[in-house]
Structure formats: C-alpha cells, structure tokens
Amino acid sequence: MRVKAKAKGGVIDVKCLFKHPMETGLRKDKKTGQTVPAHFIQEILFEKNGKTAVTAYINGSVSKNPLVHVQVKGNAGDTVKVSWKDNKGESGTEEVTVG
Amino acid sequence: MKRIMHSLAAASLALSLGAATAQDYSEMAPEEILESLISATGSKYLGQSDQNRMMMEDNPALEVGEAGAKLFKTARGPNNVSLEGCDFGKGPGVLKGAYVEMPRFFADTGKVMDLEERLVHCMVKQQGFSKDDKEVKKRHGSSSDMMKLMTYIAMQSNGMKWNPPLDHPLEKAMRDAGEELFYRRAGPMDFSCAACHAETGKRIRASVLPNMLEPAEWTKGISWPAERVGQGNVRSTNHRLRGCVWQMRHPGIKAGSDASMALISFWTDAARGQPAILPDLKR
Amino acid sequence: MKRRTFLRGTLASSAIVTAMGAGLLAPRTVLAAWPEGIMKAKDVAGATGGGAGEASADIKLDVPNIAENGAVVPVKVDATAMSGVESVSILVDSNGNPLAATFIIGADGMAFASTRCKVGKSGNMVGVVKAGGKTYHASKEVKVTTGGCGG
Numbered sequence: 001m002r003v004k005a006k007a008k009g010g011v012i013d014v015k016c017l018f019k020h021p022m023e024t025g026l027r028k029d030k031k032t033g034q035t036v037p038a039h040f041i042q043e044i045l046f047e048k049n050g051k052t053a054v055t056a057y058i059n060g061s062v063s064k065n066p067l068v069h070v071q072v073k074g075n076a077g078d079t080v081k082v083s084w085k086d087n088k089g090e091s092g093t094e095e096v097t098v099g
Numbered sequence: 100m101k102r103i104m105h106s107l108a109a110a111s112l113a114l115s116l117g118a119a120t121a122q123d124y125s126e127m128a129p130e131e132i133l134e135s136l137i138s139a140t141g142s143k144y145l146g147q148s149d150q151n152r153m154m155m156e157d158n159p160a161l162e163v164g165e166a167g168a169k170l171f172k173t174a175r176g177p178n179n180v181s182l183e184g185c186d187f188g189k190g191p192g193v194l195k196g197a198y199v200e201m202p203r204f205f206a207d208t209g210k211v212m213d214l215e216e217r218l219v220h221c222m223v224k225q226q227g228f229s230k231d232d233k234e235v236k237k238r239h240g241s242s243s244d245m246m247k248l249m250t251y252i253a254m255q256s257n258g259m260k261w262n263p264p265l266d267h268p269l270e271k272a273m274r275d276a277g278e279e280l281f282y283r284r285a286g287p288m289d290f291s292c293a294a295c296h297a298e299t300g301k302r303i304r305a306s307v308l309p310n311m312l313e314p315a316e317w318t319k320g321i322s323w324p325a326e327r328v329g330q331g332n333v334r335s336t337n338h339r340l341r342g343c344v345w346q347m348r349h350p351g352i353k354a355g356s357d358a359s360m361a362l363i364s365f366w367t368d369a370a371r372g373q374p375a376i377l378p379d380l381k382r
Numbered sequence: 383m384k385r386r387t388f389l390r391g392t393l394a395s396s397a398i399v400t401a402m403g404a405g406l407l408a409p410r411t412v413l414a415a416w417p418e419g420i421m422k423a424k425d426v427a428g429a430t431g432g433g434a435g436e437a438s439a440d441i442k443l444d445v446p447n448i449a450e451n452g453a454v455v456p457v458k459v460d461a462t463a464m465s466g467v468e469s470v471s472i473l474v475d476s477n478g479n480p481l482a483a484t485f486i487i488g489a490d491g492m493a494f495a496s497t498r499c500k501v502g503k504s505g506n507m508v509g510v511v512k513a514g515g516k517t518y519h520a521s522k523e524v525k526v527t528t529g530g531c532g533g
Contacts, residue, residue, distance in 0.1 A: 002162070011492065017162065024500075026478075042416045046491070054491035059421050061474060061482035063454045063498040064331075067157050070485065071462070071492035087416075149446035153456040154498075305450065305527060328451050382450060 005080040005098040012074040012098050014046060016082050017067050024060030040087055041066065047081040048072050074098060124258035124374035129322075130155035132258055132376050136315050143300055144307040144316045151328060151380055160250055160326040160333045160378035163241045167251025170244055175234070176226030185221035187214070187252065198256035199375050202364045204267040211273045213363050214249055215337055216355045238354065241333045249335055250324040250378055257377040261318065261370040270364065273357075277365025280358060281311070290347035292362075296320070303346075306382060311369050318373035321366050325379035333378065336363060420481050429473055429481035430510050435517030440464045443509040443520040449501060452526040458496040459509035459520075466514040467493035475521075476505025501526050 004015045018041060025038025038060060046054040053072040062068075072080065076098050083093040124132045133155065137146045146152075171182045187197035188205070202213040208220060219235055222228045228235045237243040265271050281292045292311070295301055299310040309320030323336040337354040340362060344352045352359050423429040444458040459470050470493055471484040477500070485495045493511065501507070501524055508521045 015157065017157075048490050051490060052488045054488060055486040056483060056495070057416055057421070057486075058483040058497075059479070059481070061477055061479065061500050063500055065159075067496075067498055068483075069157075069458075069494075069496035071494040073490050073492060148448075148450060150449045150451060150455065153444070153446055154454065328454060 001082070001084065001092055001094055003080065003082050003094045003096045005078075005096050007074060007076045007078070007098045010073060010075065012048070012072045012078065012080065013069065014072055014080055014082070015067065015069045016044070016094075017065070018084065019065055020086065022060055022062055022064045022066060026060075038087060041084050042087050043085045044068060045081075045083045046070055046072060047083075048074050049078055050081075127258050128156075129158070129257055129376045129379060132374050133319065133379075136319070136374075140313075140315050142313070142316050144309050145319055147307045148382065151382065154328065155380045158326055158378055158380045159241070160324060160380065161254075163247050163324075163326075163333045164250040164254045164378060167247035167249070170247055171251055176222065176228045176232075178225065178227035180226055182218075182221055182226070182248070184225055185218070187217055194252055194255040196256055196259050198253045198377070199259045199261045199367075200263055202270075202273065202360055202367065203264050204270050211267075211269050211360050211364060213336065213355075213360060214252060215245070215335060216360075218245065218248055218252070219355075238335065239332070239338055241331075246324065246333050246335060250333055253324055253375075253377045256375050258374050260372050261321075261367055261375055263364065263367045263371070265368070273361045273364040274368050275365075276357070277361035277363070277368075280362050281365055286347055286349040288348050290349070292343065292347075294347075311366065314370055314373045317366070318370040319376055319379060321370050322376040322379040324377070325381045327381055329382050417484065420484070422479055423481065424479060426473055426475055426480050426508065429479070430471065430517060430519075433517065434473075434508060434510050434519040434521075436519070438464070438511070438518035438520060441509050441511055441518060441520035443507065443522050444496075445507045445522050445524050447523075448525045448527060450527055452501045452503070454498045455501045455507070455524060455526075456496070456498050457507050457509075459494065459511070461493035461509070461511045461513070461518075464493060464511060464513050464518070468512045470495045471510040471512075472497065472499065473508040473510060474499055474501050474505065475508060476501065476503050478502075480508075 002017045006013050020041050021039055023036050023039040027036045029036050040060040041058055044056040045052060054070045056068065078098045079095055080098055081095040085091040174181050183192045188200055188203045189197045198214055202211050204211050222235050223230060234244045238245045240246060265274060284291045295308050296311045299313060301308045309316040311317050323339050324333050327334045340352060340359060420429050420431055427433050440461060440463045442460040449455045457472055459472060461467055461470055467487050469484055469486050472482045472495065473480040474482055482499045483497060487493055504525045506521045507524050508519055510517060510519045
C-alpha cells in the first residue's frame with residue numbers, strides 16, 4: 001500500500017492506494033468456471049498523531065486496487081498512520097509524515 | 100456544404116489553438132493540460148468521458164513512472180551500471196524534453212530510433228543485457244521493467260511541445276514514409292489510418308477518435324505511455340500502434356521496424372507544437 | 383439494556399449471534415467490528431439502517447454522468463459544510479448490496495470520502511451523511527455503458 005498525506009489550510013488530504021483483489025465472492029473465474037472466493041479489505045483505520053481520525057468499513061463493491069481518500073484536520077509535520085484488515089485476516093499498516 | 104462546415108470548424112479550432120499554445124504547460128499536471136485544451140477547443144474527442152477526466156488526478160500510471168524512476172537510477176545488468184549514462188538525444192542522462200524530440204537520428208547507431216528502441220539499445224550496450232533477457236524482452240504490462248522505464252522517461256516531457264527533429268535526411272525520410280503509410284489503404288477491409296483519424300468526430304462505437312489534422316486533438320492521441328483503464332495496464336506507443344494495425348486487419352507491425360519508426364515519426368510531427376500529456380489516461 | 387442482559391448471560395447465545403449479525407448490537411468493548419448487517423442489506427433502507435433521510439444541498443456528490451467502465455466509477459462525497467457529522471457513506475443503489483463504504487468520522491476527521499466503486503448497471507450513486515442524530519443524502523444518476531474502441 002502507498003500513503004500520501006499533504007496538508008493545506010489545516011486540512012490533510014490522505015490518499016491511499018492499496019494492492020488488493022477486492023473480490024466480492026460473486027465472480028466466476030472464466031477459465032475454471034469456479035466462483036472466486038470473497039477477498040476484500042473490510043476495515044481501514046486512519047490515525048493522526050496516534051489518535052483515531054476516521055474508521056472506514058468497505059466491501060467488495062469498492063474497485064480492485066482501491067484508492068481511498070479521506071480528509072483529516074492537521075498540518076505539515078503531523079504523522080498519519082493507515083492500518084487495514086481484510087476478510088481473511090490479512091492486514092497492513094503504513095505511517096507517513098504529512099507534507 | 101459539408102466541406103465548408105468542416106473547414107470552418109477546423110479554422111475555429113486552429114484559432115482557439117493559437118491562444119492555447121501561448122501558455123506554458125510545462126508546469127501543469129497532465130489533467131490540467133487536458134482541461135486547458137478542452138476549454139480552448141471544445142473538442143468532443145478531448146472532452147469525452149467524465150469518468151476518465153475525474154480519474155486522471157490519481158492516474159495509476161504515475162505510480163508506474165515512480166517505479167521506473169527507481170529502476171532508471173539502479174545499477175543493473177551484467178555491467179552493473181544504471182541508465183543515467185544513456186543518451187536519449189539531448190546528452191547522457193538528460194531526460195527533460197528528450198521524449199518530445201523522439202524519434203530522432205542517433206549517430207552511434209546510424210538509425211532513427213524511438214524511445215523503446217533507444218532504451219533497449221542502452222540496456223544492451225551499457226548495462227550488458229541481452230535482447231532475450233526478460234528485463235528487455237517483456238515490453239507490455241504495468242509490471243514490466245520496460246513499461247516502468249518508458250513511463251518515467253516520457254513523464255519528464257510532460258507539458259513540453261512535441262518537437263521531433265527533421266534536420267537529418269533519415270529523420271525527414273522516415274517522417275515522409277510515415278505520411279505515405281498513414282494514408283495508404285491496405286488489408287481486406289481497405290483501411291488506412293486516415294480512414295479513422297483524418298476527420299473530426301469519427302467514432303468507434305461510443306469512443307470519439309482524435310483527428311490527426313487537429314494538432315490539439317492529436318497531441319492527446321499520441322500521448323503514450325498512458326493508463327488504459329479498461330485494460331488495467333499502462334500501454335506504450337508501440338502497443339497502441341500494434342492495436343491499430345490489428346483492428347485494421349493489416350499484417351502485424353514489429354516494434355523497431357522501419358514501418359513502425361516511419362509511422363511514429365509522422366504521427367509525432369503531426370502534433371508538433373502542442374503540449375504532450377504524460378502520462379495520459381485513456382479508456 | 384441489551385448489553386446488561388448480554389453480560390448476565392440470560393440471552394440465548396444464538397440470539398446474540400443473530401443480533402450481532404444484523405448490526406443491532408454494537409457494544410463499545412468490541413472494537414472495529416465490520417457492520418455486517420448494513421453491508422449485506424439488499425436495499426437502501428437496510429443499508430442505511432432506516433432510510434436515506436432528507437435530501438441535503440450541503441452534501442456535494444461528484445460522480446460522472448456516464449461511466450464507460452463500471453469497474454472503476456469515481457465517487458466523492460464532501461459534507462464538510464455540515465456540522466456534527468458522525469458518518470459518511472457511499473451507496474450504489476443498483477448493486478445487490480447497495481452499501482459500498484461507510485466512514486465513521488472521529489474528532490480529527492472531516493466529513494469527506496472519495497473512492498472508486500464497482501457499478502454493475504445504471505442507477506443512482508448515493509452519499510448518505512449522519513449528523514446530529516439525523517440522516518441526510520445526495521443522489522446522482524450514473525449511466526453505465528460499455529464504450530467504444532475494440533483496440
């Protein structure tokens with residue numbers, strides 16, 4: 001995952017790009033005819049300077065390799081941490097300094 | 100009547116173009132350049148797809164270019180050197196404005212070369228790769244080294260005016276041969292490039308096509324590498340050319356061949372003076 | 383009241399599982415629970431936990447009029463003009479499960495969310511905002527087509 005956080009006028013734009021298949025569990029594999037099991041990011045936690053700012057719950061209706069953009073109050077120099085978890089229990093986290 | 104209407108439309112497009120090209124686009128992001136051209140021309144081709152216009156700000160191709168930047172500066176290959184010593188026409192390692200001046204003649208090879216051919220040349224001659232090594236052989240797909248490198252190098256010419264040199268006799272010859280090929284009907288359906296790309300507003304199904312005779316449209320048409328949203332991959336100039344040839348049901352065209360070089364030379368010359376939009380995002 | 387009953391253990395466990403599954407029990411001690419109830423609801427009423435509320439001009443909803451590629455439809459909901467926003471949600475009413483994403487806005491968060499959604503067929507994209515205990519929405523139609531060129 002990649003996180004970009006830029007501040008302007010007290011607003012931090014946090015843009016995250018995840019590498020994730022975001023399978024709904026409804027799609028059939030064209031080659032095998034088998035249904036591809038559900039595999040999607042479920043939760044994304046956005047923290048600023050260690051405090052929860054936004055909690056996102058998403059599902060397979062969000063596009064593959066999703067781009068998620070939220071706004072958080074703050075300025076350059078703050079730290080933003082993004083943590084995600086998917087329905088299979090896989091997870092990841094990234095912390096950046098706001099530019 | 101139709102011809103008069105067409106030339107009136109072309110004239111008004113050309114007039115508003117004059118205003119557009121007085122701007123400095125080199126400091127603008129690709130989507131800003133596109134919006135500016137749309138405002139200046141009202142072109143149906145440029146203004147199509149709200150969806151794609153909204154997505155440009157977060158173009159996946161930008162990331163592919165960033166990966167290319169890293170690769171470019173990494174010492175690789177049997178000779179363990181980076182590509183910073185590669186001359187793309189403006190001197191070793193000079194990338195700013197290099198792409199918009201290609202294809203061009205290179206004295207060290209005696210050939211007119213496009214970006215892809217020149218990149219392969221440096222990877223082989225300087226880094227010591229063989230043409231069959233996967234790093235060189237795999238040209239397509241966002242995950243290929245070649246696509247990452249080409250995207251990075253091309254991005255350094257974003258907003259700059261297409262300006263391929265025509266001083267060397269081979270450069271002029273390639274450009275002129277490309278013009279012949281552009282207008283030549285061939286294949287079982289008698290298609291030429293001009294059949295689709297020499298009139299404003301022509302379409303394939305719902306997609307409006309760029310008119311080569313309208314430089315402000317054509318600049319976006321030839322702005323590759325670009326993310327192909329429907330294919331989920333960044334595509335190159337040669338990928339586009341191969342696709343067009345396939346659609347026309349012409350026999351296949353090889354990247355780096357004289358025919359390919361001629362068409363690319365011509366089509367870059369046709370966009371001369373217009374700002375390149377790199378990386379672009381297309382359907 | 384339900385929570386106290388839960389702690390005393392007098393509710394049959396299967397009833398608890400059902401209640402939790404429907405998103406009805408959300409005890410604060412259970413952190414970050416994916417709201418399965420609203421996620422799996424099959425209509426906007428269920429997906430918003432009671433309806434999309436009144437239309438509000440304070441919610442800026444940006445979606446393309448026409449999307450030639452239903453796999454990556456950009457959608458932006460900006461309700462920063464409103465105060466007391468608790469959550470911002472994105473719904474695709476033509477999808478089998480309309481709720482695509484819901485953003486719980488904390489003290490330092492702002493009422494803004496933008497992402498790309500899969501839209502199976504033409505229909506409405508709805509931005510739902512819960513603020514001050516009430517629900518508001520903005521809705522825009524997106525026509526999904528498969529566009530042009532074969533290459």
